Amino acid sequence: MSNTALLSSIVLLPLLGALINGLFAGRLPRRVVEVIACSTVIVSFLFSLKAFLQLMALPVGAREIHAHLYNWVAVGNFRFDVAFYLDPLSSMMSLIITGVGGLIHVYSAGYMSHDPSYGRYFSYLNLFTFSMLSLVLGNNILLMFLGWEGVGLCSYLLIGFWFTDVQKAKAGKKAFIVNRIGDLAFIVGVGLLLGLADGNLDFTYLRKVTALRTLYLDPMMVKGICLAFFIGATGKSAQIPLYVWLPDAMAGPTPVSALIHAATMVTAGIYMIARLNFMYALAPEVLTLIAGVGAATALFAATIGIVQRDIKKVLAYSTVSQLGYMFLAVGMGAYTAAMFHLMTHAFFKACLFLGSGSVIHSLHGEQDIIKMGGLRKKMPVTALTFLTATMAISGVPLFAGFFSKDEILWKAFTNAHAGMTTVYWGKIFFVVGLIAALCTAFYMFRLYFLTFEGEYRGPKETEKTIHESPVSMTLALVVLAFLSVVGGYVQIGFAHVHLLEDWLAPVFAVGSLNVVETMGHSWEYATMAMSVAIAGVGIGAAYYLYMGAGTKIPARMMEAAPRLYNFVWNKYKIDELYQVVFVGTYRSFAHFSHRFADAFVIDFLGVRGTGALAQGIGRVIGRLQNGDVQRYLVVFVVGLTLILYLWLQ
Amino acid sequence: MINTIPIHYFLLLSAMLFTIGMLGVIFRRNALIVFMSIELMLNAVNLTLVTFSRFRGDSSGHVIAFLVMAVAAAEAAVGLAIIINIFRHKKVVNIDTMDRMKY
Amino acid sequence: MALILFFVFAIAAVLSGICVAFSPFGNNPVYSAIALIMTLFFLACEFVLLHATFIAVLQILVYAGAIMVLFTFVIMLLNLSKEEIGEERLTLTKVVGLVVVLIGLTYQIGRVIWAHKVAPVTLHLTDGGPSNPAFGTIQDVGVKLFQDFLVPFEVTSILLLVAIVGAVVLAKRKI
Numbered sequence: 001m002s003n004t005a006l007l008s009s010i011v012l013l014p015l016l017g018a019l020i021n022g023l024f025a026g027r028l029p030r031r032v033v034e035v036i037a038c039s040t041v042i043v044s045f046l047f048s049l050k051a052f053l054q055l056m057a058l059p060v061g062a063r064e065i066h067a068h069l070y071n072w073v074a075v076g077n078f079r080f081d082v083a084f085y086l087d088p089l090s091s092m093m094s095l096i097i098t099g100v101g102g103l104i105h106v107y108s109a110g111y112m113s114h115d116p117s118y119g120r121y122f123s124y125l126n127l128f129t130f131s132m133l134s135l136v137l138g139n140n141i142l143l144m145f146l147g148w149e150g151v152g153l154c155s156y157l158l159i160g161f162w163f164t165d166v167q168k169a170k171a172g173k174k175a176f177i178v179n180r181i182g183d184l185a186f187i188v189g190v191g192l193l194l195g196l197a198d199g200n201l202d203f204t205y206l207r208k209v210t211a212l213r214t215l216y217l218d219p220m221m222v223k224g225i226c227l228a229f230f231i232g233a234t235g236k237s238a239q240i241p242l243y244v245w246l247p248d249a250m251a252g253p254t255p256v257s258a259l260i261h262a263a264t265m266v267t268a269g270i271y272m273i274a275r276l277n278f279m280y281a282l283a284p285e286v287l288t289l290i291a292g293v294g295a296a297t298a299l300f301a302a303t304i305g306i307v308q309r310d311i312k313k314v315l316a317y318s319t320v321s322q323l324g325y326m327f328l329a330v331g332m333g334a335y336t337a338a339m340f341h342l343m344t345h346a347f348f349k350a351c352l353f354l355g356s357g358s359v360i361h362s363l364h365g366e367q368d369i370i371k372m373g374g375l376r377k378k379m380p381v382t383a384l385t386f387l388t389a390t391m392a393i394s395g396v397p398l399f400a401g402f403f404s405k406d407e408i409l410w411k412a413f414t415n416a417h418a419g420m421t422t423v424y425w426g427k428i429f430f431v432v433g434l435i436a437a438l439c440t441a442f443y444m445f446r447l448y449f450l451t452f453e454g455e456y457r458g459p460k461e462t463e464k465t466i467h468e469s470p471v472s473m474t475l476a477l478v479v480l481a482f483l484s485v486v487g488g489y490v491q492i493g494f495a496h497v498h499l500l501e502d503w504l505a506p507v508f509a510v511g512s513l514n515v516v517e518t519m520g521h522s523w524e525y526a527t528m529a530m531s532v533a534i535a536g537v538g539i540g541a542a543y544y545l546y547m548g549a550g551t552k553i554p555a556r557m558m559e560a561a562p563r564l565y566n567f568v569w570n571k572y573k574i575d576e577l578y579q580v581v582f583v584g585t586y587r588s589f590a591h592f593s594h595r596f597a598d599a600f601v602i603d604f605l606g607v608r609g610t611g612a613l614a615q616g617i618g619r620v621i622g623r624l625q626n627g628d629v630q631r632y633l634v635v636f637v638v639g640l641t642l643i644l645y646l647w648l649q
Numbered sequence: 650m651i652n653t654i655p656i657h658y659f660l661l662l663s664a665m666l667f668t669i670g671m672l673g674v675i676f677r678r679n680a681l682i683v684f685m686s687i688e689l690m691l692n693a694v695n696l697t698l699v700t701f702s703r704f705r706g707d708s709s710g711h712v713i714a715f716l717v718m719a720v721a722a723a724e725a726a727v728g729l730a731i732i733i734n735i736f737r738h739k740k741v742v743n744i745d746t747m748d749r750m751k752y
Numbered sequence: 753m754a755l756i757l758f759f760v761f762a763i764a765a766v767l768s769g770i771c772v773a774f775s776p777f778g779n780n781p782v783y784s785a786i787a788l789i790m791t792l793f794f795l796a797c798e799f800v801l802l803h804a805t806f807i808a809v810l811q812i813l814v815y816a817g818a819i820m821v822l823f824t825f826v827i828m829l830l831n832l833s834k835e836e837i838g839e840e841r842l843t844l845t846k847v848v849g850l851v852v853v854l855i856g857l858t859y860q861i862g863r864v865i866w867a868h869k870v871a872p873v874t875l876h877l878t879d880g881g882p883s884n885p886a887f888g889t890i891q892d893v894g895v896k897l898f899q900d901f902l903v904p905f906e907v908t909s910i911l912l913l914v915a916i917v918g919a920v921v922l923a924k925r926k927i
Binding site: 653654655668670676682688692699700702703706712714715718719723725726727729731732733736745 | 762770774779795846860912923
């Protein structure tokens, strides 16, 4: 199998599935739809695995596979090929997308079994996988942008999957519009980059250009491009200030939340910045900004997560928070740490979402954790896998999240690059990250305790119907839980071998060139100890407040500071703020445009004004032409006299 | 001798007749009188033509004057027919009542 | 001698011309028609002074004869009563017209006088070209008409034909 065939089948198989399911959805039996949808992604995963093995067989410095399909646009200097590019980074991403994606497809077969729009759902899901793969495997920024827009579209379609519910349709619209703002910045970035890179947007070419011409590139231009791409990333990856769509995106089916809004699509921003690390190396100030935004988002979202009661909302804010960690890592120049956390996060967050989906499925749509409890006895597999993933995200030692989060915190503590005005920035980010980790451990275990432990608090009649989910769903849970445990060992430092770091090193070679570690390795154990202690405190507090003696305390705290509670409960009123500042301003501008530009200038002055002008002129001129020939003659004589006078001057 | 009359005498006579005709056209209400004033103006022009023809010793001006007369005849025929027609409809021949294209 | 004749005819022509446009005898168009015939006659006399004998004859025959007969005929046909003729009206337009026309005429005459003062050269009738003994005779004009102006002459016949047809169509009650 040639490289071209291999890479294009990885990308195009899901598209084939999407086309078949989309075109013949109504006519195919459920079983066939399911098999097509799952098999295309699973085969794609197998191909990804094959490509990964092929890549591994190559020497370290030359781990690149190119697949040129055809030339799409060639205008003057500007050349745009449809071509795929496999390097360690995209290989890893494609494995995550097709692997986790395949599991979620299998899970969906169980989860969506009662839904009438089965075919449409799988068509969208396959289309998403295709878009995400072209985003990751595209060898130039335009193809990446194509995938970027494709995943945005699929996200919109799947959030509003149950479009008959107006709230859900609105959530989809919100996600799309907020993403659009980021995408605009992306487009601006692409445009600026076109000028900088002589019309060639291939990643390999860009890397060469930025490496060779460092001195010739306009630094402000590079910074502008990097900033534009980062703003694009904040839209797609739900960072401050464009994170608002992600919590609302939970309106979609839960597997969608797991796949798109936790494991893959939202990490596209991190992938993009990691992919362009060679450019961000030239704009260290932007990197510091990214780290700051990431840290702020991590803490901000975590605090909101503490008080949420909707199981999926908690997970959504947790996702925003974890994405913040990844941006923090990227901003510190620790691309490997970011990708590492991206991977482990994909495992445990997908597991958590699928677990919550299993719970919701079993409770017939109930999402309020206050009305749950004691589900562990009824759903042992779900409970166990959920607990595993919760421990992973909370940073319990030896679970995947522990390694990846700890690495990010360590890198924040130790790394320094030219964009940092002072090394204390890293320390500040470290402390913020630690606090966010505390919050994470707390709210995740709060979630676990309230859902699975204690007594059932929901209505009695539904209690009897609670059951463990079918095998197709638990299978994915088990696999993902297993990965949330072992996923962290790929990067464990043993005899100076870090598997993942060595694997990704060639990709990030340029990006990590100017990043230095300022602290000794002995500090690594100190930070590790601190994060473990923090996680312990968080878990302990959650146990004390929701399982142990202090179960009354949360309610009392709520009463003690109702304003604060309500403020956090309402997500710091950010949506309302945006509503007033942006939507309100836009509305009043639109109103003004309507009243002034449309109604006054165009309608009144333009349309009616032209008519009135013609009428008015006609009325005046018509006075002259009243049929009185003698008056005509006088006018004629006056004119003639004037002409004679002027002529004979 | 007859040839010693200065040329501008004729021209001034022509101008005066023309002006009288024009004033008649401007002032009078009666369409027939207006018409006759127009004839007067045409004759004033004819006088000019003939004067210059004499001055240049070239009788082309006479030919033009002849053509002007033919035109005047045609015009009189059609114009008077129109006046008759209007009179039939409106019972007046005042020019300030003739302000429509169609009756 | 010629100058005296010129002045006699000129003054007569102007006076009768004034009678055409602003008849002192009344508003009846018959007065105007008669005055116009007189004007045409005096102008024919002026034409004779200009050696335009053919034109002068035509003036009498065609103009004062045929056309003016047509006019008189129509005046008689309409037989306008005093009420039908109505009163003359003075409008602003007419006043403006009068002022402009008089100003224009005065200006032109003034220019001529002023030009004569600046360069006191008087052009006489035959100063422009060589005099021809046959000038203005029927033969002379006829040769011109049928040689140099043949096409306009023939077109004139078409014009007259059209005028006849038009006049019949317009004036007849029923066609």
